[in-house]
Amino acid sequence: MGLNEKPLSTLHEKASYDLADFDVPTGREEAWRFTPLSRLKGLHSGKAEATGQLVVQAFTPSGVSAEWVGREDPRIGRAYVPADRVSAQAYNAFEKALVITVPKEATPDGHITVELRGGGADGASYGHIVVVVEPLAEAVVVIEHQGSAVYADNIEFVVGDGASLKVVSLQDWEDDAVHVSHHHAQLAKDATFRSFVVTLGGDLVRLSPSVSYTGPGGDADLAGVYFVDAGQHLEHRLLVDHSQPHCKSNVDYRGALQGEDAHAVWIGDVIIRVEAEGTDTYELNRNLILTDGARADSVPNLEILTGEVAGAGHASTSGRLDDEHIFYLQARGIPFDEARRLVIRGFLGQLIERIEIEEIRERVMSAVEAELAR
Amino acid sequence: MSTLEIRDLQVAVEDKEILRGVNLTVRSGETHAIMGPNGSGKSTLAYAIAGHPKYTITGGQVLLDGVDLLELSVDERARAGLFLAMQYPVEVPGVSVSNFLRSAVTAVRGEAPKLREFAKDLKNGMDALSIDAAFAQRNLNEGFSGGEKKRHEILQLELLKPKIAVLDETDSGLDVDALRVVSEGINRFRASGDTGVLLITHYTRILRYVKPDFVHVFAGGRIVEEGGPELADKLESEGYEQYTKATA
C-alpha cells in the first residue's frame, strides 16, 4: 500500500486573501459544523460593520519596536494566508495593522504585552497583528483580550532562524463577546515556538492556532486551557502542517465544562507531508465534564504521508470528575465544593505549571482561580 | 472521651448485601483489631462509616458521641472527628501533598493554621515517619510506592488528630522497617490523648507493635467472635477456616 501524496482531508486546502474565494458558510461545511453561526453576529456573512470600539495597546521593552502600519505594508500577509471566510473577512476589513519587531539576536529584558479591550458588543472590529522575531532573537508576548467585542482578527508570528518566541494569549472576555481568531506561527530553521492559550470568557470564541515550517529543526509546543460555563461556546482548532524534515510539534489542550449548553470544541489536525521525514509529533486533548448539559466535541486527526516519522500520536479523553478523588479529599474534612475546586485546579494546573515565566504563570492561574470561584 | 457506636449496621453494594448487622463500640483509649478473611466485608465497614458513595446503608446506625454519622456528608464526618486510613489511597493528579494537607488541616480545625507552625508540624511529622521532605511538593499519592502511601496516611492521621481512627490494612505491603515506623506513628496517635483506634488487618504482625485491647473476627459480613489479644494468636495458628465454613 503506497502513501498518499496529498492529505485526504480537504479541511485545509483553501487559502486566499480574496474574500470572494470563500462562500458564506451555512454550517454544513466540515470547518463550520460545530460553530453556532447565528451567534457570530454577522462576522461570517459580511454583515458585521466595523463600528465597534476595540482599543489595542502594545507595551514593549526597550529594543523592541511596535508600529501601526497601513494595509499596504509588505510585512503583512507574508507568513499567513487566510484559511476561512471569517479570517478573510478580517484580513480585508482591518484598517491598520500592529507590527512588532524583535531585532536580530535581541533578547529583550521583559515581555511584550498587547492589550485588547473591547468597549461593547454592538459593532464589529477587525484586526491584524504581525510579530516578527528575527534570527536568534528571543521574545515573550502576552496578548490579553478583555471587555466586550465582536472581533475577528489574524495574528502572524514570524519566527526566524534559531529564534525563540513564547506567546500567552488570554481570552478573558465579558459574557457577550464574540471572537474569531487565527494565530499562525511560521517557524524558520531551528526556530522554537511556544503558545499557551487560555480561554475563559466570551459567548463564542473560535480560535485557530496553526503552525507551518520553512526549514528543518523547528519546534512548536501548543498548549491551552479553557473553562466553559453555561451557554458558552469555546472552540479551538489546531493545525500543525509538517512540510519540513526533522521538526517537532506537541499539542496539549485541557478544558473543564460546567452548566447547561456549555460547549467546547477541539479540533486537532496534524499533517505530516511526504518531505517531512523525521517528524516528531503528539497531540492531546482532555476534557473534564463537570455537569450534565455540558458537551465537549474533540476530534484529533493525524495524517501521515511519509513512511519516516520519528514519532506520531494523538489522544483525546473526556470524563467526569472522579468520585474516588472527591471522596478522598472529603474524607479528610475538605468540603465538596473545595474538593472539586482542588481537583479541577489540579487538572488545569498541571498544564499551567509549564509556563516558565512566574509572573505570567501566576496571572494565568489567578484568572483560572477567579473562574473557579464564580 | 469519645465513643464510636456501630449498631446493627447493614450495608449493600450494588444491591448485594455485604454487611449483615455489625455491632461494635470503640471508646477513646481503646484499640480494637478486626481480623477476617478476604472479602468478608472489612473494607466495606470502613468505607460505609466514612460515607463512600458506593455503599448503601440498608439498616442500623453509626454514632460518634451520640451524633448519627450516617446523616452527615463525608467531609462533615471527618470534621466530626472520624478518620479513615485507606487500604488503597487514590492518586490525585495536580494536587500537591502540601496544598492538600493545608486544606485538610484548615477544614478540620475550622481555621487556617499559621503558615510557619504548619510548616514545622509538617516537617516534624514527615521526619518521624521517615518521609522525604520532597514529598510535600509531589502530587497526592501519585507514583507513591505502597509503603509510601501508607506512611502518608499515618502522616495525615497525626496532623488531623481525629477522635476515632479506622485503619484499613495500613500494615499490608509494608516491609519490616516501614511497619515499625508506621506502628510508632499509630502509637503516638494513641498516646496523644482521647483517641480510639479500629485497626483492620489480616496479620498478627502489626499487633506485636500496636497492642489491641479487643480482637474481633469478621466473617460473612458480621462479627463472629470476640476476645482479647489472645484471640489474635489463636487466629494466627488456626487460620479463619472454621469461621468461613460456618458462614458459607
Ligand SMILES: Nc1ncnc2c1ncn2[C@@H]1O[C@H](COP(=O)(O)OP(=O)(O)OP(=O)(O)O)[C@@H](O)[C@H]1O
Ligand atoms: N462494587 C462492588 N460490586 C459488587 N461487589 C462488591 C463491590 N465492592 C465490594 N464488593 C464485594 O463485597 C465483599 C466485601 O468486600 P470488602 O472489600 O469489604 O472485603 P474485605 O474484607 O475488605 O477484603 P480484603 O481482605 O480483601 O481487603 C466482597 O465479596 C466484594 O467482592
Ligand SMILES: [Mg+2]
Ligand atoms: Mg479490605
